[in-house]
Amino acid sequence: MHFYGTPLPGVEQEEYSGKLIVIEGTDGVGRSTHIALLRTWLESRGHAVLDTGMTRSILAGRGIKEAKTGTTLGRLTMQLFYATDFIDRLENEMLPALRAGFVVLTDRYIYSAIARAEVRGIDPAWIRKIYGMALVPDAVFYLRIGTAQQLVERLLSSGRGFDYWESGMDLHLGEDLYNSFIEYQTRLLKVFDRLTGEYGFRVLNASRSVRSVGADLRRAIANVLEEPAPPAEDNVNNIRPLRGKAASTKPATNLVDLNKKALP
Amino acid sequence: MIPYGQHQFPGKLFVVEGTDGSGKSTQLALLYQWLKAEGYPVFFSEWNSSPLVKDTTKRAKKRHLFTPATFSLLHATDFADRTERDIIPPLKAGAIVLADRYIYTAFARDVARGCDRAWVRDVYSFAVRPTMAFFFRAPLNIAIDRIVSGRPNLKYYEAGMDVGWSDDPEESFTVFQGKILEEYDRMVSEFGLTVIDASRSIERQQREMRMLIGPHLNKKNRRSH
Numbered sequence: 231m232h233f234y235g236t237p238l239p240g241v242e243q244e245e246y247s248g249k250l251i252v253i254e255g256t257d258g259v260g261r262s263t264h265i266a267l268l269r270t271w272l273e274s275r276g277h278a279v280l281d282t283g284m285t286r287s288i289l290a291g292r293g294i295k296e297a298k299t300g301t302t303l304g305r306l307t308m309q310l311f312y313a314t315d316f317i318d319r320l321e322n323e324m325l326p327a328l329r330a331g332f333v334v335l336t337d338r339y340i341y342s343a344i345a346r347a348e349v350r351g352i353d354p355a356w357i358r359k360i361y362g363m364a365l366v367p368d369a370v371f372y373l374r375i376g377t378a379q380q381l382v383e384r385l386l387s388s389g390r391g392f393d394y395w396e397s398g399m400d401l402h403l404g405e406d407l408y409n410s411f412i413e414y415q416t417r418l419l420k421v422f423d424r425l426t427g428e429y430g431f432r433v434l435n436a437s438r439s440v441r442s443v444g445a446d447l448r449r450a451i452a453n454v455l456e457e458p459a460p461p462a463e464d465n466v467n468n469i470r471p472l473r474g475k476a477a478s479t480k481p482a483t484n485l486v487d488l489n490k491k492a493l494p
Numbered sequence: 495m496i497p498y499g500q501h502q503f504p505g506k507l508f509v510v511e512g513t514d515g516s517g518k519s520t521q522l523a524l525l526y527q528w529l530k531a532e533g534y535p536v537f538f539s540e541w542n543s544s545p546l547v548k549d550t551t552k553r554a555k556k557r558h559l560f561t562p563a564t565f566s567l568l569h570a571t572d573f574a575d576r577t578e579r580d581i582i583p584p585l586k587a588g589a590i591v592l593a594d595r596y597i598y599t600a601f602a603r604d605v606a607r608g609c610d611r612a613w614v615r616d617v618y619s620f621a622v623r624p625t626m627a628f629f630f631r632a633p634l635n636i637a638i639d640r641i642v643s644g645r646p647n648l649k650y651y652e653a654g655m656d657v658g659w660s661d662d663p664e665e666s667f668t669v670f671q672g673k674i675l676e677e678y679d680r681m682v683s684e685f686g687l688t689v690i691d692a693s694r695s696i697e698r699q700q701r702e703m704r705m706l707i708g709p710h711l712n713k714k715n716r717r718s719h
Contacts, residue, residue: 235613236610236612236613238561238563239561239562239563239607239608239609239610240561240562240608288559289550289554289559289560289564289568290550290564290568292550293546293547293549293550296546296549297546297547300546302546302579303546304574304575304578304579305578306495306574306577306578306620307544307546307547307571307574307575307578309574310567310570310571310574310617311546311547311571313567313571314564314567314568314571317561317563317564317567318559318561318564321561321563321564322561351495352495353495353497356495356616356619356620359613359616359617360567360616360617362613363563363613
């Protein structure tokens with residue numbers, strides 16, 4: 231059991247038998263689609279799976295959602311509220327599941343929180359110290375999209391439209407949701423590229439089809455679980471993606487080799 | 495984000511700290527009345543008062559959802575909201591801000607609960623350093639007597655029942671308050687807290703506070719009557 235920094239207080243630090251797998255990426259890259267597909271696939275292979283994600287904690291989830299309905303949530307307050315939510319899920323969901331031998335799939339982890347904080351001018355060392363209580367995961371898969379423009383296409387085709395916080399409207403970067411979204415997400419993508427090296431993300435080009443990204447994920451996760459690789463298509467032909475496919479097939483420029491060994 | 499000790503504001507920040515039952519809130523209320531009467535713009539801010547966080551804290555306390563880490567972080571969230579809303583803007587505007595409990599309360603309680611001392615200080619490093627911080631020091635047995643006799647039931651987290659020192663609330667409270675007092679004593683030199691002997695008369699403590707605060711007040715900031 232390894233923590234990034236100061237360990238959780240009062241938690242016994244014995245090894246656990248589960249695996250902690252993180253799916254990271256900015257808004258609208260298809261994280262939840264892939265987690266749903268992976269969950270089904272892992273369960274079909276006999277693994278117990280817990281999936282979790284931001285603002286789903288019993289302690290702080292509701293409070294954060296309520297705070298976000300207004301516009302009075304300050305920058306520091308927001309970071310700490312999210313950290314509370316994260317630690318509650320870490321202590322009460324992720325750790326117990328890992329100890330019980332589950333595969334824990336988490337939709338975002340501390341990296342999204344760090345990226346959002348950095349884009350908001352928060353001291354990078356400060357936010358890392360707070361999240362020092364996070365476990366170092368067994369693997370982090372970063373679903374990478376090259377440009378904010380591509381995210382917009384996905385957002386529109388999914389029918390979700392623009393959201394105040396996903397557009398970084400609290401930062402006053404543009405005159406409307408669209409301009410603000412482009413500027414905000416462009417900055418986030420830049421931070422994520424920097425975090426890739428810092429935290430050893432395994433990068434997947436998420437502008438490809440759901441099927442092809444999914445196949446890469448399954449192969450890489452089988453490797454993390456030290457199991458034989460699944461055949462290229464496995465049995466997921468009849469599992470339908472939850473959302474539409476991406477339009478572009480242009481590969482990202484800085485793909486990290488998926489066969490490279492786990493985190494440093 | 496400006497770190498502790500590096501903010502520059504025209505306003506002044508005075509905080510009171512101490513164990514429950516040390517009489518600090520009474521003293522702060524008297525100070526408030528005096529400063530108001532003197533014509534200063536005064537703003538009052540108290541612990542656990544963020545409108546964004548209040549419901550979450552209340553629910554978590556009722557349902558016993560906290561661990562030492564989340565107890566610490568949610569209180570830091572509450573404090574961050576106070577800082578961004580009630581402390582920094584009035585200080586920028588040149589007001590006197592009076593805070594009933596400040597970061598030292600968190601340092602004392604969270605460390606007593608088992609959080610890492612350096613980690614908790616890092617979490618709160620965005621806080622504004624007070625112009626003066628008064629620590630109302632009462633001997634442990636007096637503080638405990640005041641609280642225990644004042645209310646029939648000690649609350650779960652107030653008594654530190656979550657840490658599991660004892661199943662008996664009063665016994666747990668005594669252990670917890672002892673650890674808290676130890677942390678406060680350690681912080682006196684670390685943060686330059688001004689110790690007020692809380693066993694003396696209310697009038698005498700108030701006189702001492704006013705005398706100590708006087709030199710920090712800028713008479714030009716008074717509103718004309």
